[in-house]
C-alpha cells in the first residue's frame with residue numbers, strides 16, 4: 434500500500450519550530466513595545482515634517498528652546514532602539530509564515546496581507562532611516578518623501594493590526610502563565626540590547642553621554658570651532674561669494690526701507706550672545722555660544738513689524754537647504770540671531786561666514802548658513 438504524505442496541520446507546523454520563544458506571550462509584549470515605539474516615531478516625525486513644511490495656518494512656537502532637539506533625538510535614537518525589538522518580534526512570529534493552509538478565508542487573507550504590509554513598512558522605515566543617518570544614500574528615491582509617506586502606511590496598518598490583536602494580547606498578557614519558560618529572560622535580553630543601542634548612540638544629542646557614543650554616526654565636539662559641520666562651504670559651492678569683501682546683507686521684499694548692510698554695518702549694531710544648539714534632523718545636536726545681531730533688530734531697521742513671514746536666503750545657487758522661512762514667533766524671539774561669531778571667534782567659513790541664522794526650537798536644516806538676503810514676504 435502506498436502511504437500518502439499527510440498534509441501538515443497548523444499545530445504540526447508550529448511543532449517544527451521548537452524554540453520556546455516562538456510564543457504568543459513573547460510576541461504580545463514585543464508587539465506592545467513596538468506599537469509604542471512606532472507611535473512615538475510617527476508623532477515626532479510629524480513634528481519634524483511640519484516644522485519644515487508648515488501649513489499656512491500654523492506657526493510653531495520658538496520655545497521651549499530645546500524642544501526640537503528632544504523630539505528629533507527621540508525620533509532617531511528611539512528608531513535605532515526599535516531595530517532589536519523588531520528583529521526579535523519577527524523571529525518570534527516567523528513560523529507563522531509557514532502556517533497551513535496559508536489562507537483559510539477571505540478575512541484571513543486580508544489579515545495576512547495586512548501583516549505583510551506592516552512588516553514591509555516597518556523594515557523600510559528602520560532600514561532607510563538607518564542608512565540615511567549613516568550618510569549611505571543607497572536608495573534611488575528621495576529619502577524624506579519616501580520615509581514620510583511610508584509612515585502613514587505603517588501607522589494605518591499598525592492601528593488595524595493592534596485592533597485585530599487586542600483581545601489576544603489582553604488575554605495573554607493579563608493571565609499568569611503556568612510555566613515561566615524563561616520568557617522573561619528573553620524579553621529582558623532584547624530590552625538589554627535596545628538599551629545598549631541607546632547608551633552607545635544617545636550621546637550624539639545628549640552631550641553628557643558623548644563619550645559613550647561609539648555607535649553614533651556623528652559625535653559632538655568634532656569639527657571647526659568645536660561644532661560639527663553638515664555641509665561645508667566647499668560642498669555648497671559658496672567659498673567665493675562668502676569671502677568676497679563686497680558681500681552685503683540685503684533686506685528686501687515687503688519692507689519700508691531696503692537695506693544693504695556690510696559686515697562692519699552689522700558689527701556696529703547691538704551685539705548679543707546666546708547659547709543654542711544646532712539640532713540636525715539626523716538626530717545629532719550640539720550647542721555653541723553664538724554672537725551676532727538680533728534678526729528682529731535688523732528687521733526693525735527696515736521698518737518691518739507685525740506678522741510678516743520672512744525668508745533667509747543663502748549665497749548657494751541651488752539645493753534644497755539654500756533658504757528657510759522664519760515665522761513671526763521665531764524672528765521676534767530675542768534669541769534669534771544673525772550670527773557673526775561662534776565660541777568667541779568670528780564664524781568659521783564652514784559654519785556660515787559671514788552670517789548665519791541661529792534660532793531656538795528649530796531643525797538644523799533651517800539654521801541657514803552664508804546668508805545673503807533677508808526677504809520679507
Ligand SMILES: Nc1nc2c(c(=O)[nH]1)N[C@H]1C(S)=C(S)[C@@H](COP(=O)(O)O)O[C@H]1N2
Nearest residue numbers: 661662663664713747754797798800801802
Ligand atoms: N545654506 C545652507 N545652510 C545650511 C545647510 C546647507 O546645506 N546650506 N545645512 C543645514 C544643516 S542640514 C545643518 S544640520 C546645519 C549645520 O550647521 P553647522 O554646519 O554650523 O553645524 O546647517 C544648516 N544650514
Ligand SMILES: [Mo]
Nearest residue numbers: 713714797798
Ligand atoms: Mo542637518
